Amino acid sequence: MNTFRVFFLAILLLASPFLRVATCQSDSDGEPSQVVEEASDLGVVGEDVIFGSAPGVNTVCVFPKNSARIVQAGAETELLAGVKNDGESSLNIIAIKASVHYTFDHRVLIQNLTGQVFHNATVPPSTQASYPYAFAVSKFLQPGNFDLVGTIYYEIDQNAYQSIFYNGTIEVIEASGFISIETVFLVTLGIALLVMLGLWIHGLVQQKLSKKPKRAASKVEVGTKTVDTSMDEWLQGTAYTQSSSSKSKKKN
Helix, strand or coil, rough: HHHHHHHHHHHHHHCCCCCEEEEEEECCCCCCCCEEEEEEECCCCCCCCCCCCCCCEEEEEEEECCCCCCEEEECCCCCEEEEEEECCCCEEEEEEEEEEEEECCCCCEEEECCEEEEEEEEEEECEEEEEEEEEECCCCCCEEEEEEEEEEEEECEEEEEEEEEEEEEEEECCCCCCHHHHHHHHHHHHHHHHHHHHHHHHHHHHHHHCCCCCCCCEEEEEEEEEEEEHHHHCCEEEEHHHHHHHHHHHCC
């Protein structure tokens, strides 16, 4: 009956026919790499079978070269799930699975991540081992902070158990592409500033050209009388200029 429960748990974790081969290596016994089956299980699903945690089993999680826990949407991210067996019996690792939840309401499930099923992954008593787990959040997931819950499933003396090795926050950033929204915004802002600068310079030039300097009229002193030469130009050939010229001859 216990064997059937373990087999049933493995079937629940495999929710898709797409399988991929990976490797898993124990830190304690130095055995050859073990085969890992990976199954995609995205979207909201029903409740899984929940098992208790075995006494004497401690877990830890490490994000290699990613201490900030930044996850790019659509890209694969790897973490290490560490297991320490302080019990008296060996434990067999069955699978690792994770899910993404809202930070403000942990009951809301956003995405069930890929599950990895292990074969012949044994942790003897008083030893510890680490297992890589690769996952990718949906590329359509909005950037922001989310809660990641990672669970490791194992079996001791044909009894199934589970332990949460990580329950914390991750930061999801925008998926990479040729042009991001931020780049489009910055380019648009730069073009708008250049257009505004061009309009301002054009206005200054038009304002300077509209203010033409007034031509100053030159004054010529004839005898004791100052005559405005600009007036002579307008009255040239009239009776006024002829009378003025005759008066000036009489005075001479």
